[in-house]
Amino acid sequence: MTDALDDYQKKRNFSATPEPSGAIKKTSSGHALQFCIQKHDASHLHYDFRLELQGTLKSWAVPKGPSLDPHVKRLAVEVEDHPLDYASFEGHIPEGHYGAGDVIVWDRGVWKPVGDPVALLKKGRLKFELEGEKLQGIWNLVRSNQEGKKQLWFLIKHQDDAARPASEFDVTQAMPDSVLSDRTLGEKKPKAAATQSKKKASKPASKPAKPIATGQLTGATAGPQPDSMKPELATLVEHPPAGDWLYEIKFDGYRMLARVDKGEVKLFTRNGHDWTAKLPELAKAIATLKLESAWLDGEVVVLDSQGVPNFQQLQNAFDADKSSDIIFYLFDMPYLNGADLRNVALEARRSALQKVLKSNKNTALRYSDDFCEDAPSLLRSACQMNMEGLIGKRAGSPYVSKRSDDWIKLKCKQGQEFVVVGFTEPKGSRQYFGALLLGLHDQDSGELRYAGKVGTGFDGKTLQSVHAQLKPLEIKKPSVVNPPTGFEAKGVHWLKPQQLAQIAYAGITQDGAVRHAVFQGLRHDKPVKNITRDVAKPTPSGNHPKLTHPERVIDASSGATKRQLAEYYVSVADWILPTLKDRPVALVRAPEGIAGELFFQKNAHGLPLSSVDAPQGESVMVINNADALLEAVQMNTVEFHSWNAKVPELERPDRFVLDLDPDPALPWKSMVEATQLILTLLDELGLTSFIKTSGGKGVHIVVPLTRRDPWERVKTFTHELVKYMTQLMPGRFSAVAGPKNRVGKIFIDYLRNGKGATTVNAYSVRAREGLPVSVPIAKDELSDIKGANAWTIQTLPKRLASLSKDPWADYAKTRQMITKNMRKTIGLDE
Numbered sequence: 001m002t003d004a005l006d007d008y009q010k011k012r013n014f015s016a017t018p019e020p021s022g023a024i025k026k027t028s029s030g031h032a033l034q035f036c037i038q039k040h041d042a043s044h045l046h047y048d049f050r051l052e053l054q055g056t057l058k059s060w061a062v063p064k065g066p067s068l069d070p071h072v073k074r075l076a077v078e079v080e081d082h083p084l085d086y087a088s089f090e091g092h093i094p095e096g097h098y099g100a101g102d103v104i105v106w107d108r109g110v111w112k113p114v115g116d117p118v119a120l121l122k123k124g125r126l127k128f129e130l131e132g133e134k135l136q137g138i139w140n141l142v143r144s145n146q147e148g149k150k151q152l153w154f155l156i157k158h159q160d161d162a163a164r165p166a167s168e169f170d171v172t173q174a175m176p177d178s179v180l181s182d183r184t185l186g187e188k189k190p191k192a193a194a195t196q197s198k199k200k201a202s203k204p205a206s207k208p209a210k211p212i213a214t215g216q217l218t219g220a221t222a223g224p225q226p227d228s229m230k231p232e233l234a235t236l237v238e239h240p241p242a243g244d245w246l247y248e249i250k251f252d253g254y255r256m257l258a259r260v261d262k263g264e265v266k267l268f269t270r271n272g273h274d275w276t277a278k279l280p281e282l283a284k285a286i287a288t289l290k291l292e293s294a295w296l297d298g299e300v301v302v303l304d305s306q307g308v309p310n311f312q313q314l315q316n317a318f319d320a321d322k323s324s325d326i327i328f329y330l331f332d333m334p335y336l337n338g339a340d341l342r343n344v345a346l347e348a349r350r351s352a353l354q355k356v357l358k359s360n361k362n363t364a365l366r367y368s369d370d371f372c373e374d375a376p377s378l379l380r381s382a383c384q385m386n387m388e389g390l391i392g393k394r395a396g397s398p399y400v401s402k403r404s405d406d407w408i409k410l411k412c413k414q415g416q417e418f419v420v421v422g423f424t425e426p427k428g429s430r431q432y433f434g435a436l437l438l439g440l441h442d443q444d445s446g447e448l449r450y451a452g453k454v455g456t457g458f459d460g461k462t463l464q465s466v467h468a469q470l471k472p473l474e475i476k477k478p479s480v481v482n483p484p485t486g487f488e489a490k491g492v493h494w495l496k497p498q499q500l501a502q503i504a505y506a507g508i509t510q511d512g513a514v515r516h517a518v519f520q521g522l523r524h525d526k527p528v529k530n531i532t533r534d535v536a537k538p539t540p541s542g543n544h545p546k547l548t549h550p551e552r553v554i555d556a557s558s559g560a561t562k563r564q565l566a567e568y569y570v571s572v573a574d575w576i577l578p579t580l581k582d583r584p585v586a587l588v589r590a591p592e593g594i595a596g597e598l599f600f601q602k603n604a605h606g607l608p609l610s611s612v613d614a615p616q617g618e619s620v621m622v623i624n625n626a627d628a629l630l631e632a633v634q635m636n637t638v639e640f641h642s643w644n645a646k647v648p649e650l651e652r653p654d655r656f657v658l659d660l661d662p663d664p665a666l667p668w669k670s671m672v673e674a675t676q677l678i679l680t681l682l683d684e685l686g687l688t689s690f691i692k693t694s695g696g697k698g699v700h701i702v703v704p705l706t707r708r709d710p711w712e713r714v715k716t717f718t719h720e721l722v723k724y725m726t727q728l729m730p731g732r733f734s735a736v737a738g739p740k741n742r743v744g745k746i747f748i749d750y751l752r753n754g755k756g757a758t759t760v761n762a763y764s765v766r767a768r769e770g771l772p773v774s775v776p777i778a779k780d781e782l783s784d785i786k787g788a789n790a791w792t793i794q795t796l797p798k799r800l801a802s803l804s805k806d807p808w809a810d811y812a813k814t815r816q817m818i819t820k821n822m823r824k825t826i827g828l829d830e
Contacts, residue, residue: 004056007080011098018091022083024055032744034665035130036087036108037066039178041185042101047172049076049155051128052665053117056081062155065106066135069166070159076141078151090180102185104178107134109667110744114138127158133179133669134171137162177403179668180786183235184405217352219343219398225293225335230401231255231270232297232332234391234409239456239518240375241408244395246346247378248370250388250409251329252309253301254804258286258328260294269804271780278318282328285362292337296353298330298368308386318804324364330357331368334399342399346406349399375410376457380520383412383504412504417523417531418451418514420499421480423470425491431460432467436501437492438514439480441532450480451533452513454503457520466522473498497528508533508559515559547634554593554638557769560793565765566633568793573626575800576763578812580629582646584620586758587632588639594767598638602756622647638767641758644714645707650755652707656718657759659749660698663742668787674732674746675699675782678725685822688814690807693788695766695774698746700759704814711755717818717828718750724826762808765793775799778807 003009004024014021036057038048047065050057060076067074087108093100109132113120120126124143130136138158143151157163164171176184255270256279265283267276276283279300286296301309302317302325317325333353334342341349350370357367370393371378379390389411397406422437435455439448458466473495483489502520512533550563569576589599603619623629623640632640644653658678662671675691678701682689689703705714719735725748726733734745741747752759760766760774772789773796791799 004054004081005083008082011080013097017093017097019089019093020083020085022085025084031739032110032663032665033112034084034087034108035111035132037062037106037132037135038086038089039065039104039106039176039185040099040101041103042093042099045185047106048079050082050087051111051117052084052087053121055084057084057086058121060141060153060155065172066139066155066157067166068135068157068162068164068169068171070157070163072166073154073156076153076155078153088180090178090183102183104183104185105180106172106176107132107179107667109133109135109669110663110665112744124153131667131670133667134175135162178786184403217339217341217344217348219345219348220339220341221343222338223340225259225261225338226295228268228272229257229259229295229334230272231257232400232407233270233403234407235403235405237408237410239516240379240392240410245375245392245408246370246395247373247375248331248368248391248393249382250391250411251299251301251368252388253299253314253329254802256298256300256328258282258294258296258298260286260289260291260296262292263287263290279323279326279328281324282326282364285328285360285364288362289356289360289365291356293335294333294337294356295335296330297332297334298328300326300328302326306386309388327364327366329366329368332399344398345396346393346399347395374459376459376518376520379410379412379504379518380457383520388412416503416533417500418454418503419448419497419528419531420470420495420501420522421448421450421478421497422492422494423467424453424493430463432463433470433493436466436519437484438501438503438517439497440512441529443532446529447481448479448497449512450478450482450484451508452515452517454501454514454517454519457504457518462519469522470495470499500528500531547630552593554590554636555769555771556593556595558771558792558794560771562633562636565638565771565793566630568765568771568797569629569633570626571797572763572800573629576640576761577624577626577629579762580623580640580642582622582624583642583761584645584647584650584758585623585643585761586641587635587637588641588767589636590638590767591636594638594769594771598767620647620650638765638771640761640764642761643756643758644753645755649707652710653705653714653753653755654707655702655704656714656750656753657703658701658718658722659694659752659759660701661742661747661749662697663739663744663746664697666744666746670732671697671699671746671788672783675701677729677732678748679779681721681725685825686816686819687822688810688816690776690811691779691782692762692774692776693785693790695760695764695772695789696768697788699782699788700774702811704811704816706815706817708817711753714818715750715753717823717826718753720823720826720828722748722750763796776806776808781807 005022009021012019033052035051040046040048047062049060049062059079059082061079062074062076064074088105090104092102109130112129114127114129117126126141127138129138137160140156140158142154142156144153178184257268259266259268265286266274267279267283269275282300302314304310304313314326317323330353333349333356336352341352354367357365375390375392382390389409392408392410394406418438418440420436421439424434426432426434435453437453438451440451441448475494475496478494479497500523502523503514503517504520505514505517508514547563547566550561552562554560554562554565586600586602589601590596603621623632644655644657646654660671660674679689682703687703689701692700692702694700722735726735732745734742734747737747737749751757762774762776764774766772766774771793773791773793775791775796
């Protein structure tokens with residue numbers, strides 16, 4: 001019998017492509033069926049439509065993507081089945097491999113066939129309902145009678161409440177982003193913008209443009225001033241892309257939008273919060289521009305003594321009420337004096353902004369210049385000046401209120417010197433060499449070991465200059481003890497280890513090879529023999545516990561080590577320790593990494609934890625300081641789970657937790673809606689609540705309580721609360737544990753509210769691929785994130801550093817109890 005995935009696997013080399021190899025999965029007949037639509041920028045941009053059936057994903061390539069208009073038939077070309085794991089695949093398929101190009105998950109969720117799906121597929125007419133992040137309602141797949149190499153179908157929207165005319169709405173254009181990340185692919189630009197780009201391309205980017213009246217701006221339209229506006233956000237990229245781009249400094253500050261209406265100025269954060277009262281001097285400065293109406297976009301910063309934006313000093317300026325130290329760098333103007341400029345090309349909008357600022361004398365308002373140098377040189381200069389990096393903006397692009405691939409960010413990465421041990425032959429139109437081979441000395445043995453390649457960061461002059469310096473150093477045999485073999489070693493010119501290269505990189509793999517490396521220059525100020533891997537220390541100060549085996553990899557998917565886990569917990573100590581204080585904890589330990597056996601430990605018996613408190617008379621442990629936190633990590637702890645009570649009052653809980661655990665096939669949109677429904681109920685009951693991501697699939701709703709009721713009374717209330725919600729919406733919620741009971745639903749777990757039960761603590765890492773974190777969030781952030789695993793140990797510290805306010809700032813001040821009226825409302829008789 002032929003395996004349904006044979007064609008899929010024969011077409012791919014899984015040692016070279018990041019796609020999952022997969023296997024047919026046996027699934028129960030009662031589970032929810034998942035679907036996904038992947039946006040695929042291969043030889044041409046298209047959409048891959050996939051439906052789970054009989055253990056694989058039945059797949060069709062839809063060139064133009066789905067349409068919500070029932071009168072529009074979209075061609076769908078049947079392709080090979082894919083494994084179920086493919087539903088969450090995003091990444092880059094390398095050149096030379098089947099389907100080479102970028103892939104994002106454009107939509108995903110669950111689907112429900114109308115009838116027997118196997119029989120209907122054979123007949124060529126499949127009717128089904130989609131419940132996704134973007135697509136909803138009834139759809140049809142209808143097989144065509146046209147003959148061809150591949151079976152042709154049509155994807156057609158059914159006429160229902162989710163249908164919309166194509167003349168009014170194009171879902172692929174309006175919602176281009178991934179539902180799992182902030183990535184988007186292959187967006188087309190307006191013709192006017194493209195024309196504008198060509199006109200401007202030959203001019204130096206930093207040369208001031210001539211004044212342009214709004215009526216002369218191509219693409220400008222007359223219209224009322226928007227009451228609110230969301231900013232355009234940049235997409236993080238590893239390398240500067242090809243094309244016509246303008247680059248500005250990436251400021252380390254707060255994004256800010258200024259609205260001017262009949263001379264009145266208001267300042268708003270990127271999330272729409274009014275900060276005018278916090279920035280009175282800036283509001284006055286903008287008022288002096290004498291604008292009738294406008295929206296101005298920029299970043300507020302405070303400069304240090306070297307003239308570099310300093311985020312900590314910016315925070316200090318707010319804390320000390322020194323707003324006069326704050327500078328507003330302006331870089332865009334989407335609206336001016338009755339004209340909507342959002343469809344005007346980038347260069348023309350910025351020229352108009354320059355004209356507005358031409359008469360400005362206030363040093364608190366400054367124009368964010370762009371630079372005409374190449375991106376690698378600019379990034380190198382920015383990093384040397386301790387800047388955050390660069391923002392690139394596509395020439396000719398419009399202004400859109402979302403994250404866009406028209407705006408990109410290049411960050412200053414990790415960096416150090418490497419020994420240059422060889423170079424490869426150039427390919428295509430490139431001259432002199434293709435990539436440099438790098439080496440590092442082993443810290444223990446002193447041996448020079450191969451450390452990967454770098455092939456980006458060079459321009460024509462750099463290639464010629466570096467090649468001239470390396471050519472005299474050629475030797476016949478490699479100087480590294482572990483040279484690459486096979487394809488990687490083909491055509492390598494080996495060198496005497498006498499030159500050093502400064503390299504920026506995203507990380508180093510378990511095998512010691514650099515990831516996403518960028519060349520920054522040759523340097524001659526250090527002896528080659530001293531060049532080893534530059535590893536940061538896990539603790540900034542103090543006599544913290546010693547970390548053994550710091551380079552042990554605990555997560556193979558990200559290459560994260562025990563040292564990096566410890567560094568994470570040190571970086572968030574000020575956030576996690578207040579949430580752990582005096583709470584009994586349980587530890588999830590992973591001595592062999594998260595792929596090995598995990599141990600759930602509730603007490604300190606058998607563990608050498610000198611800094612961990614064990615309250616007298618209680619068989620529990622408490623972590624109240626940084627030393628205890630790191631001692632636990634030293635003992636291979638990944639996760640921290642905590643009680644709903646504190647010592648010494650362990651008989652009366654001070655909170656309850658509702659853990660929303662979804663069917664894994666449900667889209668994140670369903671989780672957002674479910675959370676909001678429960679939050680509404682809690683609000684109506686009069687209970688203040690706080691939320692955090694689980695770090696997995698779900699959301700935790702945490703309700704603080706004044707200590708009064710015993711465990712059983714609180715647990716009974718939460719049980720009845722959950723039953724009340726499931727009775728109101730039985731199609732959405734389940735009150736019974738187990739996968740069979742939450743098919744297509746969300747299980748509200750109240751069982752964490754008994755004595756001794758625990759919930760993963762806020763800011764705790766999860767023992768899952770990528771090491772995601774359970775993160776407290778503000779309620780209005782819920783719909784903006786992509787999932788419960790939105791942050792990892794690599795990304796969360798950046799978020800915390802940028803927060804203007806702790807999302808749980810009011811938690812400790814909340815005083816409330818479960819009242820008789822609350823019990824009565826949910827039908828609990830006493």
